[in-house]
Structure formats: structure tokens, C-alpha cells
Amino acid sequence: METETLLLNMGPVHPSTHGVLRFKLRMDGEIIRDCQIVIGYLHRGTEKIGEMKTYLQFIPYTDRLDYIAAMPNNYAYVKAVEELAGVEVPQRAEYIRVLVMELNRIVNHLVFMGSLLLDLGASTMIMYGFRERENALQLYESLCGARMTFNYIRPGGVREDLPDGFIPKLNEFIKDMEKRIVDYEELVNGNEIFLMRMKNIGVISAEEAINYGMTGPSLRGSGVDYDIRKLEPYSIYQDLDFKACMRREGDSYARYLVRVEEIRESLHILKQIVDKLPEGKTINQRYNFAPNTGAPSAVTSYFPRIFTPTEGEVYSRIEAPKGELGFFVASDGTTKPYRVKIRSPSFCNLVALPKMVVGLKIPDLIAAFGTIDIVLGDVDR
């Protein structure tokens, strides 16, 4: 029987869209026939701001892209600037950078687990996830005074050294988290309702996922053995022992499992860093213009405010918790970037969503959407 299709609007203000995202769905009964995504509600013109600020002034703006995990944003931009200007970084600073980034990956995946389960109607996990996240955020607060918008990583190093008592607290967090993750897996992974909502939902093959520009855990869930930390090791990742977590199924459940596994890997990396953390400077001394007050707690790291890389272009990318985060920075030899382009993982991962959900029902859209893990600040920039 021929039936009329119905245009259904979902969002921009909807609890399952993780912010302000709008779906225009063409429904045939309960089946989604067409899915169009409308974005831009959170567009703040970050790239234009980048052209109007000096290299240093732009760092706080990168915090506001992916605000769930801001440290990799800081680092990705700083890495691009460092490659452009050829700035060397002391070893201790590199270790601290990776430490804070991997901690942020755990935070991101905890929020992912919590919000995904909440979207599916189970509200317990978000309480647990946010409880552990709070411990991590307090570590960040003791480190740089901010809980989410850090502004911590600088060209040539990091802003401040680790505060007293940071490592013991971090060890406590790791020990706690290792036990908790087992609890969470028992709570969630085998749950029959959860399995029925996740298995064989939103399937995408490896070739399609690559063609649609998916990256990060979402791509590894489709069986592509790829991780920028492995392929193009940056910072100190070549000295660390970890594996790129991968599943072959390509469905929502696989993408979920990849992220849970990554929490374990990140904990493993954190333990190695605690063991290996070298002594030394936390910023390239060539760029240290701080007055020597002698007080150990004084801010010790400065980068010159006026900083002019030579003319050139660079595209530099890292493995952020959500996928490939890249910064294209073009310099014209002045104090401000000529052009800053942000390749955000959330934006590109979203392109594949209509492909995954056509032919499914709306609750499946929520499940598939939850497992590609986007944040709207990162999509709209």
C-alpha cells in the first residue's frame, strides 16, 4: 500500500542531540527514509577570530571547540604552530602533555558512556561517569586552575609544572578507575536491552566509513586498524606501549566497545608516564621570560607575546578522543596567523550519520548518533 511520507523535525533543542543540532527526517511510518542534518546554531566564527588574534591569544579559543576534552585541542593547535616555527620542547613537558591528554581521553569516554546510556533510557551510568569525571576535573583544577577550559599547553612546553601532590592523586585516580571500569562493563555490556538497542544498528563498512571521512574510535569500530598516535607518532607516543583498539563489526556496539577499551589503554599509558616522568624544564628556556623570583610556586613559563613564525603553511593532526583533529595554520610572517582552519572530528564524523540510519527507526537514530560521539562546539566552531 502506498502511504504518504511525513516530514519530522527533530531538534535543534532536543535532549538527545547533545546540544543544538537539527534533524530533518522524512518518515515512512516509523521508518526513516531520508535524514538531513542542519548545523550551525553554535557557530562562533572561531577561524575568523584566529586571524584577528596573535598566536598566543588564540589558544583559549581552542578550548571552546570540543569542551568535553579541551586539552587535545590546545595541543593540536600548539603542535601546528610549533611545526611551523620549529620550536623544540623539553622532554618533561612532552610527558606532561601526553599525561593531560590521555586523562582527557578518559574524561571524554566517561561522558560518552554516560550520555549514550542516558539517551537509551538508562540514567545510572551518567551518575557514575560524572562521579569519576569529577575526580579527573579536580586534578585539572589543581594543575591549571580550570576544570574544562584549560589554556594550559604553550608553544615550547606547558604553562606550569605539576603541582605538589599531583602524582599521588593521579595514582589514586588510576587505581580507582581500574576497578570502576570493571563494574561498568558488568553493569552495561551484557545488558540485554542495551544489546538489542546496539547490535547491528547503524552498521557502516570500513570502505564506506573511510569514504565518508570518519576517523577515531568510530572508524576503528568498523575494523580499520588505524591510530594517528601509531601511524605518525607525535610527542612521546613512540616510547609508550599501547595498542589501537579495534573491532570488526562496524555497528553501534562495536563503536561503544572500542571506547571502553580505550579507557583501559589510556590508564595503561598514564601508568607508564607516572613511571617514566623525567625531571627537567617544562618549557623551552629560549622562550622563558619570567622574572626569577625564586619562589617555587611562581609561574615559571612564559612564551614571548610577540611571536612571528616564518612564512609558510602547515597541516598538523593528532588523535583526539573523538577522531582526527587537525589544524591548518598559514603564516605570512606577521604576529597573527594568516589563516587558521580547524578540521574537527565531530564535523566529519557527522557526514556519515544519514548513511547509517536510513531504513531504521528513530530510536535507532538516537543509538547510532550517540555512538559517533560528537560535541556541537566542535561541529559548528
Add this chain to the structure above:
Amino acid sequence: MNPAEELKYLLPNSVVSVGVQTNKPLAVIRKEDLLKVAEKVKEMGFDNLSVITGVDRVDRIEVIYNLFSYRKKQNLALKVVLEHRSPEVDSVTSIWKVADWLERETYDLVGVKFNGHPDLKRILLPEGWVGHPLRKDYDMSTEQFVTIGEDGEDIVSTDGSNLLRRK
């Protein structure tokens, strides 16, 4: 031989010059041949289009495609140089699906027209927005206001007098 040189060897007439984009091989392509070159590099194994960047160089517009090959683990950047007055280039959506949104974004913010794109419209800014913000000559002094019409469509105007605003 790096991928840019390989490309120059395979398509000598399409590649204008070969260079580097800080550590990554870069090939400058004749804009008429972009689609042909894109098909070729896809054959060479570059299955991932990372990003499309449009840069306004005042006298010209450059569009840069950063590619990656999962098979060969190699990077390659392609660049086309367009006229500033009417920047137009062929769309590569038929080769990499992710180009759909990346090209729409470049059209929206830089004002590059991609011929053959299935649905070339603004993506981050509402339809009706005047100008392309990442152009160097973009008029920053004129404020534009967005309100929502009866059917949920965006209405852009320069008159914000009836909006609630902080003085």
C-alpha cells in the same frame, strides 16, 4: 619518489609544480584538471580526504586538499589556485563523500563555488547571509541579525532594532 613527484610523473600536464607543505608533499594542480587528478590519486590509494581549506590570498584564492592513504600510510596535499573574482572549481564529492560538507563549508565561509556539487548551500551560516566571513575584504562593521520566520526558516537582516539587546 614521494607521492607528489609520482603524480607529476603520471600526469605531467596537470601538475603545475611540486613542493612541500611543512613535511608533507604538495602538488599544485591546474584547476581544470582537478577531477582527473582526484580520480588518479584515489587510484594511487589516497582513500581519505582529511580536509579542504580555502585561503583568500587577496589576489587569488587557494583551495588545499589534504589527503591520506590508509593503505600506504602516506600524506599528500593538492592545491589549486583560483581567480579571486569568481573562484570556481570542480566538486570532488563523487570521489570522496566527505567532500559534501567540506565543500559546503568552504563555499559558505570562503565563497568558492564547487561545480557539480549535489546540494551547494550554506552550512554554518543561514541562507541569506551577506558575504563570506573568511574573505579578507569581508565587511565586519555591518551587523547581521538572524530571526526565525513563521515556518521555521532563518531570516537575515541588518536591522536589529526590534530585537532585545543589551545597551
